[in-house]
Amino acid sequence: GENVEQHPSTLSVQEGDSAVIKCTYSDSASNYFPWYKQELGKRPQLIIDIRSNVGEKKDQRIAVTLNKTAKHFSLHITETQPEDSAVYFCAPGDYGQNFVFGPGTRLSVLP
């Protein structure tokens, strides 16, 4: 089955700085690469996703980059704000298989 890892497990940045979280996966059949954000006590919500025919996708301050050859994809958050503080999960998937969530990265944005 799919083996998913995230690095780092915790990340603290100053407000306004950038944050990068990396997700590595094992199943080369994966072709859908989402990032979910989970605030304390709330449900996971999709913030950005990318498909394997695209190398990079950007949505305002958030971007995702994919290296399918190396089997990893990364979440980039620029100009971080206190409301970005949350746990972020990657969950690579594919038609025909379920999402496998990573262990999560706890991001703290310090004022």
Add this chain to the structure above:
Amino acid sequence: EAGVAQSPRYKIIEKRQSVAFWCNPISGHATLYWYQQILGQGPKLLIQFQNNGVVDDSQLPKDRFSAERLKGVDSTLKIQPAKLEDSAVYLCASSLGMGDTEAFFGQGTRLTVV
């Protein structure tokens, strides 16, 4: 558009008791997932339905957990008997596709087994 509905929001039971959770997915979503999220961990898939058929239940502890999705819409997840280690948030999610489209999560049911 209504989201994924789950009930109850919270449940406290004693070990060896039974409990059931209910989920109503977004209308038109064929795929339904039940996840278990233990505090400080990522969601772990318990079972995945495509319409009313089971796609993956490889991580469902079948000696105590069961789930059904009658008529391909609502779903129930049952634990009988519960153990202390079952304390977690049980999240239901639905999506249009199998594993290649966004999963929308419900608020979850927080289960505490004492």
